[in-house]
Each structure stands twice: as C-alpha cells, then as structure tokens.
Amino acid sequence: MSILVSIASSHDNPDRCTVAFVVAVAAVASGQDTTVFLSADGAWVGKQGEAEKINEEGFAPLAELVAGFVEAGGQILVCTPCAKKRGITEEDLVPGAIIAGGAAVVALLAAGATSISY
Amino acid sequence: MRTGPLISLSSGVSGGPLRQAYGCAVPFAPFRLAWEGGVVPMSLEEARRADRVVIDGGDRSCGELLLVLHREMRDLPPGTVVELIAHDPIAPIDLPVWCHLTGHRYLGPHDAAADTYLIVVSAKARPVRPDRPWHLAPTTGHDDTPADLEQQTHRETQESI
Numbered sequence: 206m207s208i209l210v211s212i213a214s215s216h217d218n219p220d221r222c223t224v225a226f227v228v229a230v231a232a233v234a235s236g237q238d239t240t241v242f243l244s245a246d247g248a249w250v251g252k253q254g255e256a257e258k259i260n261e262e263g264f265a266p267l268a269e270l271v272a273g274f275v276e277a278g279g280q281i282l283v284c285t286p287c288a289k290k291r292g293i294t295e296e297d298l299v300p301g302a303i304i305a306g307g308a309a310v311v312a313l314l315a316a317g318a319t320s321i322s323y
Numbered sequence: 324m325r326t327g328p329l330i331s332l333s334s335g336v337s338g339g340p341l342r343q344a345y346g347c348a349v350p351f352a353p354f355r356l357a358w359e360g361g362v363v364p365m366s367l368e369e370a371r372r373a374d375r376v377v378i379d380g381g382d383r384s385c386g387e388l389l390l391v392l393h394r395e396m397r398d399l400p401p402g403t404v405v406e407l408i409a410h411d412p413i414a415p416i417d418l419p420v421w422c423h424l425t426g427h428r429y430l431g432p433h434d435a436a437a438d439t440y441l442i443v444v445s446a447k448a449r450p451v452r453p454d455r456p457w458h459l460a461p462t463t464g465h466d467d468t469p470a471d472l473e474q475q476t477h478r479e480t481q482e483s484i
Contacts (some may be wrong), residue, residue, distance in 0.1 A: 231386030234393035235424040265387045273390045 207238035209313050211322040215249040215259065222250065223261040225323035226270040233279040240318070241274065242310050243302075244284035251283035251302040252293045275301030282309055375406045384411035389421055392442075396427065401446040404430075410438050418442065 210229040214222045226241070233239040249255045250271065259267040275281065281302035283293065288304050295304055314320060378395050380388045388409055396405060407418070415432060418440055422429035426445040433439035 227386040229386070230390045234386060234389035235421055236393075236426075237424070265383070270387070270390075273394070277390060277393055 207240065207313060207316070207318045208232045209240050209242055209310070209318045209320040211242045211244065211310075211320055212247040212250065213243075213245040214323065215246050215255065217246045219259045219261045219267070221323050222247065222259065223264045223267050223270065226250075226267060226274060227264065228321060228323075229279060230270055230274050230277070233274055233277045239274075239278075240280045240282060240313060242282045242284070244287050248283050248287040248291055248293060251281060251288065251299060251304075252291075252297045253299050256299065271299060275299070375404050377406045377408065380407055380409040380411070380414075382410050384409075384413060385417070388414065389417070392421065393425075396442070396444055399444045401444050403444040405442045405444065406433060406436070407440045407442060408436075408438055409440065414438075414440060 210225055210232065212222055212225040212229075214225075229239055229241050243249075243251045250259075250267070256268040256271045257266070261267070264270075271281075279301065281299070282305040283298065283302055285304055285306045288294070293304075298304070376399060378391065380391050383391060388411055392407065399405070407414075409418075411417070419429045421427075422442060428443040428445055430441035430443060433441055
C-alpha cells in the first residue's frame with residue numbers, strides 16, 4: 206500500500222505546489238510509502254535551486270519541505286517528457302529525485318497506490 | 324513544570340538537534356529497557372510521571388508538524404515520553420490519528436501545560452486498515468503489544484476525535 210502525490214504546478218501556482226508537498230510530507234512522516242510525481246510545470250521542483258524560489262506565505266519554504274520529504278524516505282519521480290521539454294537533465298535533479306517515464310507511475314497505481322493530485 | 328531536555332525546533336527543522344545534542348543518551352529509567360522485550364513497562368500514571376523529552380513544534384501544523392515529530396522521535400528509545408508543544412489548534416485531532424498510523428501511543432493533552440501533548444515512543448509502527456487508515460488493522464498471530472494497551476489507546480483516541 207503506497208501513496209502517490211501528483212503535482213503539476215510550481216512557479217505558476219506556488220500555493221498549490223506547496224500545499225501538495227505539505228500533504229506529501231504528512232504521508233511520509235506518518236510512515237507511509239510515499240512517492241511524489243512531478244509533471245508539467247511541477248517538474249521544475251525537481252531541478253536544483255528551483256524550490257528555493259518558492260516561499261509561500263503561511264507555509265514552510267518549499268525547499269525545506271522537499272528536503273524533509275526526501276530525508277524522511279520519500280521518492281520523487283520527474284516526468285520524462287516534462288523534464289526534457291524544460292531542459293532538465295538527471296544532473297540537474299535534487300537529491301532523491303529521478304526522471305521516470307509514465308510506466309513507473311502506472312506501475313505504482315496498478316500495484317494499488319492511492320493517488321491525490323494537485 | 325517541565326523536566327527533561329528541552330529541544331527547540333522553532334528556528335527550523337533541519338539537522339536533527341535532538342540526536343546531535345543527546346545521541347542515544349537521552350536519559351531513560353531502567354524499566355523502559357523492558358519495552359525491548361515487548362513488555363509494556365508503564366501504566367498511564369507512570370508515563371505521566373516519567374522523565375520527558377520536550378519537542379517544540381512551535382506554530383507548525385499539518386505535515387510540517389508531523390515531519391518534525393517523525394524526525395525527532397524515530398531514534399528515541401521505545402518507552403520515552405515525548406512532550407510535544409504545538410500551537411496548531413488541530414493538533415489534538417491530528418496527533419491521535421498520526422499515532423494510529425505510526426504505532427506511537429497518544430496519551431492526550433498535558434494536564435498542566437497549554438498546547439502540550441504527551442506521546443509515548445513505541446517499539447514499532449502498527450499496521451492500519453487499508454480501507455480506513457485511521458483504524459488499526461486486525462492483529463493476527465503473535466503481537467508484542469498487549470491487547471489491553473491497544474484497547475486503551477483505541478479508547479483514548481476515540482474519545483479525542
């Protein structure tokens with residue numbers, strides 16, 4: 206049983222992106238096997254230095270949430286074409302993130318992962 | 324009045340100040356060693372009197388507060404009593420649910436300190452029902468936590484929600 210948090214925004218909607226990571230952090234901190242899937246503009250969060258630019262009022266800085274998520278054992282998948290379109294390569298990724306195709310996400314869902322999308 | 328080491332996390336959650344400051348040498352009474360053998364070493368009343376580790380969650384809420392708890396509690400010896408300071412008004416609802424998910428034992432609000440909640444570190448996480456994750460999964464076979472503790476914890480949680 207695992208939890209998938211799908212995030213499709215970043216600089217375009219920092220509020221939504223930050224809330225999504227708060228939920229992801231809640232899941233992993235509650236002992237759940239948790240994966241964040243970054244697609245569309247959400248892929249930016251997977252690039253080093255980008256999360257540091259998002260500091261939504263009323264929340265912890267996004268970079269702190271991302272680092273805390275990974276440190277607690279969370280996995281980050283970055284959509285392959287979304288990363289390619291934005292010129293994001295494996296070398297650019299934050300620790301704990303990997304570029305993964307749709308098959309990885311489908312495999313998680315097919316195995317019974319519960320998903321919440323932002 | 325609080326006893327035990329005071330850990331302040333208000334300046335940030337990174338770095339694991341608890342482990343840096345105390346390693347595994349957080350003071351604990353000999354009876355807590357019995358927990359490793361699966362024996363519940365203390366009653367509710369004993370837990371209320373035991374030495375405490377204070378974790379200051381500050382104004383953090385929701386996942387941010389849970390991340391602090393997860394980080395600071397995971398290396399504490401089983402049986403340690405944590406006093407969590409949390410100003411989030413929803414904390415008394417979130418904390419028993421989180422304890423259900425993680426297996427830690429929620430003792431409820433501190434009877435003398437505002438915005439403070441007591442949690443006993445558990446030896447291991449307990450499984451939850453996949454369809455209703457706020458309930459513990461039915462136990463099968465050997466269980467090293469006595470049924471009366473589970474029932475007691477369950478009752479406390481039900482009363483708290």
